[in-house]
Amino acid sequence: MTSATPFLLPVLLVAGVWFVAVLDGALADRAAGYGSGARRALSRTGREAARLLVAQRRTTLAADGLLRWAGVLALIVAAVLAAGVVPLGWEAPADLSVGVVWFNAMEVVAWAAVWLVGWGPNSALSLTGGYRFVAQGLSYELPHMFAIITAALGAGSLRMSDIVDAQADVWFAVWMPAAFAAYLLSATAMAFWGPFDAPVGRDVAGGAAGELSGVDRLLFEGGRRLLLVAAAAVAVPLFLGGGHGPWLPAWAWVLVKTLAVLALLVWVRHRLPVLRMDRWSEVSWIVLLPLTMLQALAVALVVLARGGGGQ
Template structure:
């Protein structure tokens, strides 16, 4: 019965998170532009955008591969939801997999392929450029992202999300894995092509991978992108922030509050991090983030071995 309740809660939480991302991002953008929109107006923005795209006319390009484009759009949404299925909403996850960490990373790679299909399908040069930009960005940030995730799994000695949460009963991993947590947030934003990492959708290529999407296709693509960001924020909770551990409130409430805090931070960072060329961000990944996560992983491995040796 508990598993059924958790499974029903997951899609509701994901949609609510995507709604919050759109609303907060719009409010921060209006404030940066000097527009004084109220909170109610900001919360209603996602609904207006959904209604606009639902009635918008769908357009196609010459010799477009509609099947590939539609497959990419749908796959992006499905992969985002499946990636979040291993997050324990309380003490149980909808999908309690023994390799939950690997599953989440695999779904991110599936989403990566989906964006490339969206860029390839319309048979448009600028759309294809956007797709290949995301491939290049994914290649740059996948390794530090993977090392950051594996660092948490190494500290717990397990790839199961619930066991990683149990290992943080006394001390959250973010306390002694701060570098891995910071790299995870940056690389998660890059994998969700969010904030300064949105070169695949850049204005210089007329919207890039999403430039030829309209109507329902564009709605699903935008929703999948936000769902991917919500899933990444949710996974940060069991990996680094203690999962459902916390006083007074029930475990599921702590998971939702922590995920909301991480999501708010990622949206806020979008309006604070500098917008630089994509190749500069690739240099940051290869030269700074990858060595940093390798050192963090080595440090965690040494501590884990030392603690294990003392225990024996």
């Protein structure tokens, strides 16, 4: 790790957000019959960002602008800090001994951020979107925690770089498939993306983001995509071997794997319908939670058979 790595992280995150926006736009154009040209999607993304930058900000009666802004900014900060524990090669910008716990804590900050965005405008539909995200989080959080703790259990450490080192021979996604699948689902729900975008759904006029406009809307949408990029990036050290791979340097493998996970999550958005909250809660509690618990038990038995180490 070089001294420039912490300064490189925001650049990579912004590039990831741009990649998501362009790919998402290209797939939307293809579905609408316009083809899937990246140039059209790229120009439209730039125009939309410019439009929001100069658009007039909308306010509502008795709105709490401070809480709204705090929520928007907290969403961005939480995403950046969550990505800070991702090894960009072999070491992370912040190689914390409790990196897994830190990532999960930043996810809870994102919960509070979206709820504040929904509460601030003093709007019933906006508040409904905020509470939807809290309810969605309560449904996915336990399977999510079991999934990431299973990876930490396999490595015998909560440090991201140690988890990467433990995958020198076999990726955790290979022998922890249930945990990996649960993580991908929960990562999508964490960014309220694709089938999990009920908190900003059309049926509630945009939900938590319904009263946002101008720069507020631009920052919120950027924060949402930053959260998706951070969640996809964390999947790489947890389950996909981090920088391990032939021919390419470690940092290149991290980028390639992160972009592959992002492409999968964006593709899923255009293939699956939005899930009803009660249906998702049922699947999460009845299917995912027992499945991830069994996966954690299986990994624990393997670790004990190896003498208590993750190697």
